[in-house]
Amino acid sequence: QTVVTQESSLSVSPGGTVTLTCGLRSGSVSSSYYPSWYQQTPGQAPRTLIFSTDKRSSAVPDRFSGSILENKAALTITGAQADDECDYYCGLYMGGGIWVFGGGTKVTVL
Amino acid sequence: QVQLVQSGSELKKPGASVKVSCKASGYIFTSFSINWVRQAPGQGLQWMGWINTNTGVPKYAPGLTGRFVFSLDTSVSTAYLEISSLESEDTAVYYCLRERYSYGQREFDSWGQGSLITVSS
Numbered sequence: 001q002t003v004v005t006q007e008s009s010l011s012v013s014p015g016g017t018v019t020l021t022c023g024l025r026s027g028s029v030s031s032s033y034y035p036s037w038y039q040q041t042p043g044q045a046p047r048t049l050i051f052s053t054d055k056r057s058s059a060v061p062d063r064f065s066g067s068i069l070e071n072k073a074a075l076t077i078t079g080a081q082a083d084d085e086c087d088y089y090c091g092l093y094m095g096g097g098i099w100v101f102g103g104g105t106k107v108t109v110l
Numbered sequence: 111q112v113q114l115v116q117s118g119s120e121l122k123k124p125g126a127s128v129k130v131s132c133k134a135s136g137y138i139f140t141s142f143s144i145n146w147v148r149q150a151p152g153q154g155l156q157w158m159g160w161i162n163t164n165t166g167v168p169k170y171a172p173g174l175t176g177r178f179v180f181s182l183d184t185s186v187s188t189a190y191l192e193i194s195s196l197e198s199e200d201t202a203v204y205y206c207l208r209e210r211y212s213y214g215q216r217e218f219d220s221w222g223q224g225s226l227i228t229v230s231s
Contacts, residue, residue: 001173034216038155045205045224046155051217058219089155093216097169099145101155 004092006102012080012109020105021072022090028071034093035073037066040104041086049088050075077107085109112136114206114222121228122196130191130225132206139187140164143209145218146180146191148202160209161189196229203227 003025012018022037023029037050048057050066053073063078073092077084090102117131132144145160159170161180168180181190193200204227208220 036216036218038218045221047221048218051219052215055215055217057217091155091157091218097160098171099157101147101157104154 002092002094002100004090004100004102006088006090006105008103009106009108012077012084012107014080014082014109016080017076017078018080018107019069020075020077020088020090020107021069022074022092022102023072024092029068029073029092030071031068033073035066035068036091037064037073037075038089038091039086040089041083046089080107080109082109112208112220114208114220116204116206116222116225119226119228121230123231124196124198124229126196126229127192127194128196128227130193130204130206130227132189132191132222134187134189134208137208140184143211144180144189145207145209147205147207149205149224150199150202153202158191158204163189193227196227198229200227201229 005023031053034052038046039049040046049060049064054066065076067074087104087106089104113135115133122128140163143160146158148156161168166182177194179192203224205224206222207218210217210219
């Protein structure tokens with residue numbers, strides 16, 4: 001069974017920078033996994049922030065960026081704001097029409 | 111604009127069945143696949159599978175039991191998720207998503223608002 005790993009929680013100061021990562025328990029993440037990132041505030045449906053490693057979805061501010069760092073997908077929030085405090089999930093495409101999500105990272109802005 | 115509108119919350123007893131609908135608008139329904147994702151209370155996202163809206167062929171996540179069935183009614187641009195023999199562990203919010211694949215990019219570019227299914231006696 002494929003396991004996608006994410007930090008359970010991270011904190012960042014207002015205006016600061018934080019990087020979330022998305023890895024595989026077995027293996028390295030590359031762009032061939034079409035890494036994607038989703039933001040979810042409490043009680044709301046998730047929304048897509050980043051797809052295909054580094055492409056921002058419609059209306060996503062440029063303080064969110066995606067990349068590959070040291071064999072993991074990464075989401076960097078630059079200039080964190082109070083309303084960035086929520087849950088973030090990554091998704092990886094495993095091929096054959098199959099996707100897997102990570103367990104999510106709770107980001108606190110304090 | 112692209113919209114996915116899902117059916118409302120439902121309370122079901124164990125052993126019953128439920129059918130969640132996902133009505134698409136603002137685009138050609140058969141041009142994009144529909145994926146299903148669920149989220150149990152306080153838990154993360156679980157990808158359940160997808161259905162090819164052009165052929166009607168579904169693909170289920172490994173380990174997803176036969177109690178889950180994806181279907182379509184293309185005449186009304188609607189995808190369905192039916193769950194039979196409901197168990198308490200099926201209590202979750204179920205989301206439908208549109209997947210766009212073009213020019214080598216893959217994106218879930220539209221999410222439904224979610225349908226809360228509660229299974230309780």
